[in-house]
Amino acid sequence: MATPGKSARNAASAPSAASGVLTSRDNRWLKGFRMALRGGLPTESGAVGVEGVRLVEEALRSGSSVEAVLFSESGERHQDRLAPLISRPEVAFPTLHTTDRLFEGLADTEHPQGVAALVQPRSATLDELLRSSASACSPLLVVLAGVQDPGNVGTILRTAAAFGATGAVTAASGQSGTASPFSPKALRASAGAAFHLPILPGMSLAILLTQLKIANVRTLASSVREPHEGEPRVLSPWEVDWCEPVALLVGNEGAGLPEEVEQSADARIRIPMASGIESLNAAAAAAVLFYEAARQRNSLLGKNGAKT
Numbered sequence: 001m002a003t004p005g006k007s008a009r010n011a012a013s014a015p016s017a018a019s020g021v022l023t024s025r026d027n028r029w030l031k032g033f034r035m036a037l038r039g040g041l042p043t044e045s046g047a048v049g050v051e052g053v054r055l056v057e058e059a060l061r062s063g064s065s066v067e068a069v070l071f072s073e074s075g076e077r078h079q080d081r082l083a084p085l086i087s088r089p090e091v092a093f094p095t096l097h098t099t100d101r102l103f104e105g106l107a108d109t110e111h112p113q114g115v116a117a118l119v120q121p122r123s124a125t126l127d128e129l130l131r132s133s134a135s136a137c138s139p140l141l142v143v144l145a146g147v148q149d150p151g152n153v154g155t156i157l158r159t160a161a162a163f164g165a166t167g168a169v170t171a172a173s174g175q176s177g178t179a180s181p182f183s184p185k186a187l188r189a190s191a192g193a194a195f196h197l198p199i200l201p202g203m204s205l206a207i208l209l210t211q212l213k214i215a216n217v218r219t220l221a222s223s224v225r226e227p228h229e230g231e232p233r234v235l236s237p238w239e240v241d242w243c244e245p246v247a248l249l250v251g252n253e254g255a256g257l258p259e260e261v262e263q264s265a266d267a268r269i270r271i272p273m274a275s276g277i278e279s280l281n282a283a284a285a286a287a288v289l290f291y292e293a294a295r296q297r298n299s300l301l302g303k304n305g306a307k308t
Contacts, residue, residue, distance in 0.1 A: 047119060048119055052116075054191070059195050069117045072099065075113055075115045121199075138244055141167050143170075146252035154193075157190045222249060222256070234268045
């Protein structure tokens with residue numbers, strides 16, 4: 001589905017204005033929403049599907065390019081809430097309407113709220129990720145390498161954003177790809193954080209590690225294995241200086257990071273746990289590590305603020 005131009009958008013919204021509702025499942029807009037939501041795939045123009053009033057609201061607030069917003073008959077009760085964001089003069093996209101039955105046929109959730117949008121997610125560059133914002137002491141990145149569960153991907157991004165990460169990269173690792181951060185399930189798990197946290201998707205892990213080394217960003221490989229003889233010891237979270245530029249590598253839910261990736265990282269990090277517990281869920285482990293990062297970074301910012 002090509003991104004419609006201004007005239008195409010006006011034409012697309014005209015049938016809705018005339019008939020009040022889109023009633024054919026073969027309508028090109030409804031096909032696009034079905035592909036993006038139920039199919040979980042980007043449209044031909046690269047738009048992703050966003051479903052639910054809260055997620056649509058976050059997408060509209062994020063400044064991402066919106067192609068269309070769709071309401072079902074029952075979903076129109078949410079139109080007043082979204083109206084200030086939809087009617088802004090600086091944005092222009094059609095507001096479409098369809099029946100509850102057709103909306104249920106394209107929705108990804110079991111009990112849809114009747115609100116959805118097609119959104120072009122913003123893709124950051126590595127240079128943008130490596131720039132520190134005024135509110136951060138240094139870049140803090142999360143690199144997802146082979147995290148295959150979209151729910152884990154979204155939860156890790158939400159956690160990273162909540163604890164002050166400045167960006168994220170999704171990369172393949174060996175035979176394992178990382179689930180798209182913009183799939184419907186990942187977006188729901190991220191609670192919209194994926195629209196606000198700068199994300200670089202689909203980068204080669206080998207190239208990324210090389211570029212991070214050139215940029216003097218310390219790479220930390222989250223690990224569950226014991227070090228081999230002669231290898232450096234594994235660090236605990238509080239032994240890391242999280243106020244320097246850091247990229248945390250999170251691997252596959254079952255296999256973790258490939259051994260060669262762990263060895264190529266600047267250090268390995270592991271959360272000490274009670275005996276008998278082998279490892280944490282990838283998202284839970286990321287939450288523990290980013291909490292320690294936030295504790296250190298907020299403490300430094302507090303000290304610097306007290307001095308000024």
